[in-house]
Amino acid sequence: MQLRMTNQREMILRELKKSKKHLSADELYERVKKFMPRISLATVYRNLEILSDASMIRKLEISGRQKRFDSELEDHDHIYCVQCHRIENLDIGDKEVNLTEVDTRGYAITGRRLEVTGVCPKCQKKNSKKNAKK
């Protein structure tokens, strides 16, 4: 199957790269729509799948309600706010995770990801206000 570089696909790729965040399909749709008002959300979904199959972008397996995509291909780690679902990159050294001695149950390993969960500074602030009211 040949991949064609359509205007839509190019734009989606460009906007995802431009944003340093981990966007969901509809966030990306909103951005791309500014330049291509007639683009369809289905096109965004389809391209995100196609581009990640082609390893041009990365589909994040982090949850939340929506799938998220990242233009950064390298394995890297995330910190995830359990309250507002914000996801940010986490910079840890290679030395912090060492899989060499772990029994991986016969899996052919494609990647590893360290995900740290917590409450982000903004939500902490929100919470302390709430508690003060009570």
Added chain:
Amino acid sequence: MQLRMTNQREMILRELKKSKKHLSADELYERVKKFMPRISLATVYRNLEILSDASMIRKLEISGRQKRFDSELEDHDHIYCVQCHRIENLDIGDKEVNLTEVDTRGYAITGRRLEVTGVCPKCQKKNSKKNAKK
């Protein structure tokens, strides 16, 4: 808000504990239905939320299409098949992950999870058959 221990809730908790796997709401629904045919899927969803809010079970933030729940409360790690979405526990020593020197960007850390992705043995077998046919 008082928590009541209804038959449905008890059964949901029991079945989740009985299964050592990471079940989704509808998988659990199918199991519980054998004993309580009139239970509603909405009840299962509601209870899974309530029980995880009450820290009686754990909501896994691993993605895939569905949310998954685990009766094991301890932080532990997973290996995830990117092809069939199977999730299994991974037994790694504490020593393998060390967050003490990592900049956590002001987050109040609630947990960490190492997620390894790969292709499980079954899918590897499937794939080699497919490729042979071609």
Added chain:
DNA sequence: TTCTCTGCAAATAATTTGCACCCAT
């Protein structure tokens, strides 16, 4: 020209919610 891609609308899938009745405390 050829075949992938697109927009649109309709279909699915996963989850949530309103409501009237039920039942654990």
Added chain:
DNA sequence: ATGGGTGCAAATTATTTGCAGAGAA
């Protein structure tokens, strides 16, 4: 008895798909 819980159906949310026409190679 009282207020949280349940079943049911309908509503939302996220994603996928069928189809006919558009456009990249």
